[in-house]
Amino acid sequence: MSGILNSEMSSEREEQIDNLKRLWSRFTANTLTVVGTLIVVSVIFAAIFAPYIAPYPQHAEGGVGSVDNDNRLAEPSTEHLMGTDDSGRDIFSRVLYGARISLQMMTIALTLSISVGGTLGLVAGMKGGITKVIIMRTADTFMSIPALVLAMVVAGLLEPNLYISMVAVSVYWWTLYCRLVQGEVNSIKEEEFVEADRALGSPWYNTAVKEILPNIITPVLVKATIDAGFIILLAAGLGFLGLGTQPPTPDWGVMVAQGRDFVLTSWWVSTLPGLAIAYTVYGFNLLGDGLRDVFDVEVDVNE
Template sequence: MRRTARILAANPLSLLGVLLVSLVIVGAVFAPVLAPFPDHRGAVVDFTNFNKPPSATHVMGTDVVGRDLFTRILYAYRISLLLAVVVLAIAVPIGVTLGLMAGYLGGWWEYAIMRLTDVFLSIPPLVLAISIMGVLAPTLVNGMIAVTAMWWPWYTRLVYNIARGEKVEGYVLAAEVIGASRIHVMFREILPNCIPAVLTKMTLDAGFVILIVSSLSFLGLGVQPPTPDLGSMVAEGARYLPDSWWLAVFPGLAILVAVFGFNLIGDGLRDVLGADR
């Protein structure tokens, strides 16, 4: 852990990523405390302050019904981070387990799992998510289902490639010789060697999940109003460009900060993984 911290600390961009992600997480967790107008996260109308540019009272301006934009961005971060955590918490175990089975067991397990994986990977991720959301109602739960359905194959492919190479290593053969079960070999011997690559991909994917979810909301297939969501805020603000520029610019910058921060951390972890090898 100390070696990893030293390598990350030597990379200024990784430190910037940690700072950006920390700001996003703090803003989301402490939104009720940091938000100047907490009630503006819902169906509130204040026509006396509608569509106002950034000011001392409203640092990011207000939307077309008078709600504080900064407040809504903080609460939108909550939705985005929740979706990222839930999607990865479901997709990663499924993908890792299937990848281990295909890579280690081989045979018809490998053929069945990898052909199914190839089918999902052959469809562009956003197109698959849009197709699923076009059938299901555009709710938060269905959004999680749509994004999860397109995310597990990437982890299956990653772990499959690692497991297929590791199963011929000496430590795996030694475990098999002493009578270790297949479950033990997969999850106690091979899986620990997959964790660094999986963690790196998870960090990178956290930003991509936020971007995909925002894209679905931008198209009207994600979280529905009045719940604040970064994608839907950008879509609404785009209709008032360039006069009311703040309506689209600040939510767009919020997406940029989150995605950029996670990508920088992922790049730093990739450097650590390369150094370990």
């Protein structure tokens, strides 16, 4: 008997290894997906090691030496790779620290959106009836307002700062995960393994957590990867409009806004932080599209 069990376990391990190899092969076969992965890894690396990479960390951290009026609007050079802004601060150092802020906002906003939206979508899909109607009509109401407009309203009603920006983004984004999870639950809950668990007398919430949730994690993760770039862009937009992170915090959107008055004479002040935003958003979009192809799931980015 033990020999049969060991043989079955060995076969399962071999099958899992084969599946992983197949997924890895499909992932690396797409050049753009690999490029997106490298871009995302480089941004994460810059965010983690910013204090060690930045040549002038005091220009981003504030405090003594955070302003250098003798080097105002200096052009890109070997001393200042991306030049300096109107306060003489090194833009390259501030862009590196800005990666920390953008990734932090993206991570927390996604966590809030997935937690709230995923939970409500799971409840709506499992319970149905009036519960589903209330939850989904509420989501539709929030979705009827453009994401930037809704985020601007929330940020404008409260005191603009880093944390309010995260909440402002989440107020819209939870609806996307609510709709996604609810749709996935509807397509799975009639499967035989779910019906079997119900037949054993399990409460609906146990069935949702044990049987359905593990089967919908993949599309949620794929969508989260795709959405990461859009959230970073939206957060930068709030910073640009003065409704997000406030100066002198080195937020990319704030840096672009501060340089718009010098765009004709000192183009690097706003252009280079803007390119950092585009670089990061492009990387997450490529990675998300690649994961969608690897796992062969249908995820509508506008869902």
